[in-house]
Amino acid sequence: MDKKQDYRPMWTELGLDLEGHDGLLKVFGDSYSEVYLHQENRPGAMEYFDFVVSECHGLRIKELMDAKDEGRKVIGTFCVYVPEEIILALGGISVGLCAGAEIGMEKAEEYLPRNLCALIKSFMGFELAGVCPYFKACDIVIGETTCDGKKKAYELLEDIKEIYVMELPQKKEEEDRVLWKAEVLKFAEVCERVTGRKITPENLKEAIKTVNDRRRAQLRLRGARRASPTPISGRDALLVNQIAFYDNPVRFTGSVNKLCDELESRAEGKESANGNGAPRVVVSGCPMALPNWKLPFIVESSGADIVAEESCVGERGFRALVDESGETLDEMIDNLVDRYLTIDCACFTPNLERVEHILETAKEFGVDGVIHYTISCCTPYMVEEKKVDEALSAEGIPLLKIETDYSQGDIGQLQTRVDAFVEMLKARHS
Ligand code: SF4
Ligand code: SF4
Numbered sequence: 001m002d003k004k005q006d007y008r009p010m011w012t013e014l015g016l017d018l019e020g021h022d023g024l025l026k027v028f029g030d031s032y033s034e035v036y037l038h039q040e041n042r043p044g045a046m047e048y049f050d051f052v053v054s055e056c057h058g059l060r061i062k063e064l065m066d067a068k069d070e071g072r073k074v075i076g077t078f079c080v081y082v083p084e085e086i087i088l089a090l091g092g093i094s095v096g097l098c099a100g101a102e103i104g105m106e107k108a109e110e111y112l113p114r115n116l117c118a119l120i121k122s123f124m125g126f127e128l129a130g131v132c133p134y135f136k137a138c139d140i141v142i143g144e145t146t147c148d149g150k151k152k153a154y155e156l157l158e159d160i161k162e163i164y165v166m167e168l169p170q171k172k173e174e175e176d177r178v179l180w181k182a183e184v185l186k187f188a189e190v191c192e193r194v195t196g197r198k199i200t201p202e203n204l205k206e207a208i209k210t211v212n213d214r215r216r217a218q219l220r221l222r223g224a225r226r227a228s229p230t231p232i233s234g235r236d237a238l239l240v241n242q243i244a245f246y247d248n249p250v251r252f253t254g255s256v257n258k259l260c261d262e263l264e265s266r267a268e269g270k271e272s273a274n275g276n277g278a279p280r281v282v283v284s285g286c287p288m289a290l291p292n293w294k295l296p297f298i299v300e301s302s303g304a305d306i307v308a309e310e311s312c313v314g315e316r317g318f319r320a321l322v323d324e325s326g327e328t329l330d331e332m333i334d335n336l337v338d339r340y341l342t343i344d345c346a347c348f349t350p351n352l353e354r355v356e357h358i359l360e361t362a363k364e365f366g367v368d369g370v371i372h373y374t375i376s377c378c379t380p381y382m383v384e385e386k387k388v389d390e391a392l393s394a395e396g397i398p399l400l401k402i403e404t405d406y407s408q409g410d411i412g413q414l415q416t417r418v419d420a421f422v423e424m425l426k427a428r429h430s
């Protein structure tokens with residue numbers, strides 16, 4: 001990336017509300033400084049990710065605009081079910097549009113009920129308040145029929161941007177796979193129309209490899225966190241996985257691998273990010289979109305180490321790779337279809353794979369407890385929590401259930417509950 005410059009002309013051209021956008025950048029910067037920059041003993045390679053965050057509305061947007069000037073298209077997504085490989089194969093740039101801050105909520109609530117999940121209200125709020133340069137830069141936005149709140153919100157977003165909604169099956173039987181394959185093919189046609197290019201076996205093969213390489217780097221980061229003590233804080237690892245949705249995939253992969261070199265050597269030297277002997281926890285549940293750092297900050301301030309995230313902004317998003325052995329377009333599309341159907345979102349029924357995966361992760365990482373995180377009003381994850389609770393109790397693994405939104409009003413109460421949970425884990429630990 002180049003050096004810092006004045007982006008206000010670019011933001012004006014994009015149609016951002018500059019005053020609202022200044023307010024957003026101030027809140028974002030203050031929060032980043034408090035949550036991230038005050039950590040002691042951070043890995044040096046986090047410097048790249050600090051830089052990306054500091055320029056996420058600047059240089060990265062300029063890169064998108066420059067790419068658009070060269071005829072490439074920017075395609076926004078809200079869910080890890082959208083096959084990014086197809087966008088990349090066509091020279092497009094995929095950007096995640098999920099939002100994790102309480103911005104533009106009043107605007108959003110003019111359109112949406114108050115009792116809707118904060119993630120949906122937040123992305124609608126960012127878009128309606130005119131403070132999201134990614135949304136403005138998009139040539140098309142891809143929705144999906146995962147939960148009811150999202151699919152109905154897309155109907156409203158359609159008034160301000162072209163939206164294409166992929167239909168997701170609710171189950172994973174053979175007939176659901178047939179539906180999903182048809183949806184992936186229709187999505188490919190839409191992307192071909194928008195980009196004016198054609199998918200070929202060559203460009204799709206390369207795109208599959210690029211996205212798999214990024215997943216392999218994220219898996220390597222996941223592996224480094226198995227070490228005890230953990231060589232990186234949970235919030236830093238979360239940040240890396242949040243940035244994966246925006247950054248150039250090749251540059252991101254290189255930076256994650258560089259971070260992993262450092263973490264692996266830290267692990268060999270038993271160098272800890274947060275202090276030796278802290279209880280280890282997995283956070284499982286709803287995705288934490290940038291800049292949602294509220295719960296990880298509270299948990300790590302309580303003296304626990306978050307060592308894994310069972311979430312779409314975490315291993316649910318990168319755990320499975322696409323089989324790279326396909327040679328024909330049809331084989332590659334089949335491999336994409338199969339890979340994406342392994343994602344165990346609570347929107348599916350039944351969804352026992354997810355419960356089994358939480359248990360496996362808890363055992364693999366030698367955790368002392370699990371924190372189940374749900375965004376208020378997220379029915380799929382809130383209901384699925386019962387099965388998670390039963391499975392963990394049967395194995396004697398303590399569980400803390402946290403339901404919250406993006407507001408700051410419940411921080412004190414959450415801190416008290418998390419402190420009590422961490423104290424209980426420490427007592428079991430000793
Ligand atoms: S939680 Fe479900 S709906 Fe949300 S990003 Fe993940 S797969 Fe998509
Ligand atoms: S967090 Fe839950 S309610 Fe919100 S968008 Fe995701 S699945 Fe839907």
